[in-house]
Amino acid sequence: MDQQKLRSLVFEKTGVKIDIDDPIFALVALNEAVLEEAVGRHIAAIDAASLELTQHARLAGGLPPVADAARKAAPLDATNEPSAAPAAASAGYVPTPPGPVRPIATQSPAITPRELRLLGAAAGIAMLSALIVVGAQAVFSKPPPAPVIEAKALTPEQTLALRNAEKLTKAIEKLEPKARNQLQAELQK
Incomplete structure (x- = not known):
């Protein structure tokens, strides 16, 4: 001390x-x-x-x-020093030989079952997140505006043809039914 x-x-x-x-x-x-x-x-x-x-x-x-x-040989006690007991009364510890040793694997499979499960889970999560993104985009995006088709102004000849067509339609309505049917049949040919 x-x-x-x-x-x-x-x-x-x-x-x-x-x-x-x-x-x-x-x-x-x-x-x-x-x-x-x-x-x-x-x-x-x-x-x-x-x-x-x-x-x-x-x-x-x-x-x-x-x-x-x-x-x-004198056996050793817990302090690794020869014990005071007589050598004949105490026997030293002799360890048992080890059992058969399993060889260590030097090669592993390319993809283990655990890795395969993890890949499947990752693919499922990726698909789910892609569906969520596409769905959210569809819900929150505005549709494109419909194309507006503007009518072009009619030429004077077209306007004249439309007036004549209206006059012709009124004239056909005034004809007798037999003559009207013949005329409409001829117009559709």
Whole structure:
């Protein structure tokens, strides 16, 4: 425990200056001792549980038996240091070989089913938006005005021909029905 480092840390965090002889350092030392003892107990409990689990796995056939050379080597505890237990009583962990490995695909299809679904959705959305735009344009746009055809002025000859046609029509109406029918038949030929 570096008391100078703790003093500077307390000063930086709180702005309070403490002396090396301050009783708070006794409390820190006590806390360190209690924590070390608790951690040691937990490491021992974890080591015992892992050894028991390894033995059960070996008995069940999940782990291969330990070779003689591995039994002679001192097993490591949770801190990766040789444990205080005798080497014969504890067996080191030997990992099981990995199962068959599936090969990694090096080529993928040009279009996956997911991409195909996304393309279909995009095409549907594009069609729908195009229909909405065309419909809105049809609703909100004004139709073009109808073309206005202006009649040209009639020439004097045309006006004379129309007057003569009116006179002729009146004259035909005054004729006898038999003569009128013959004349209309001749005019339509």
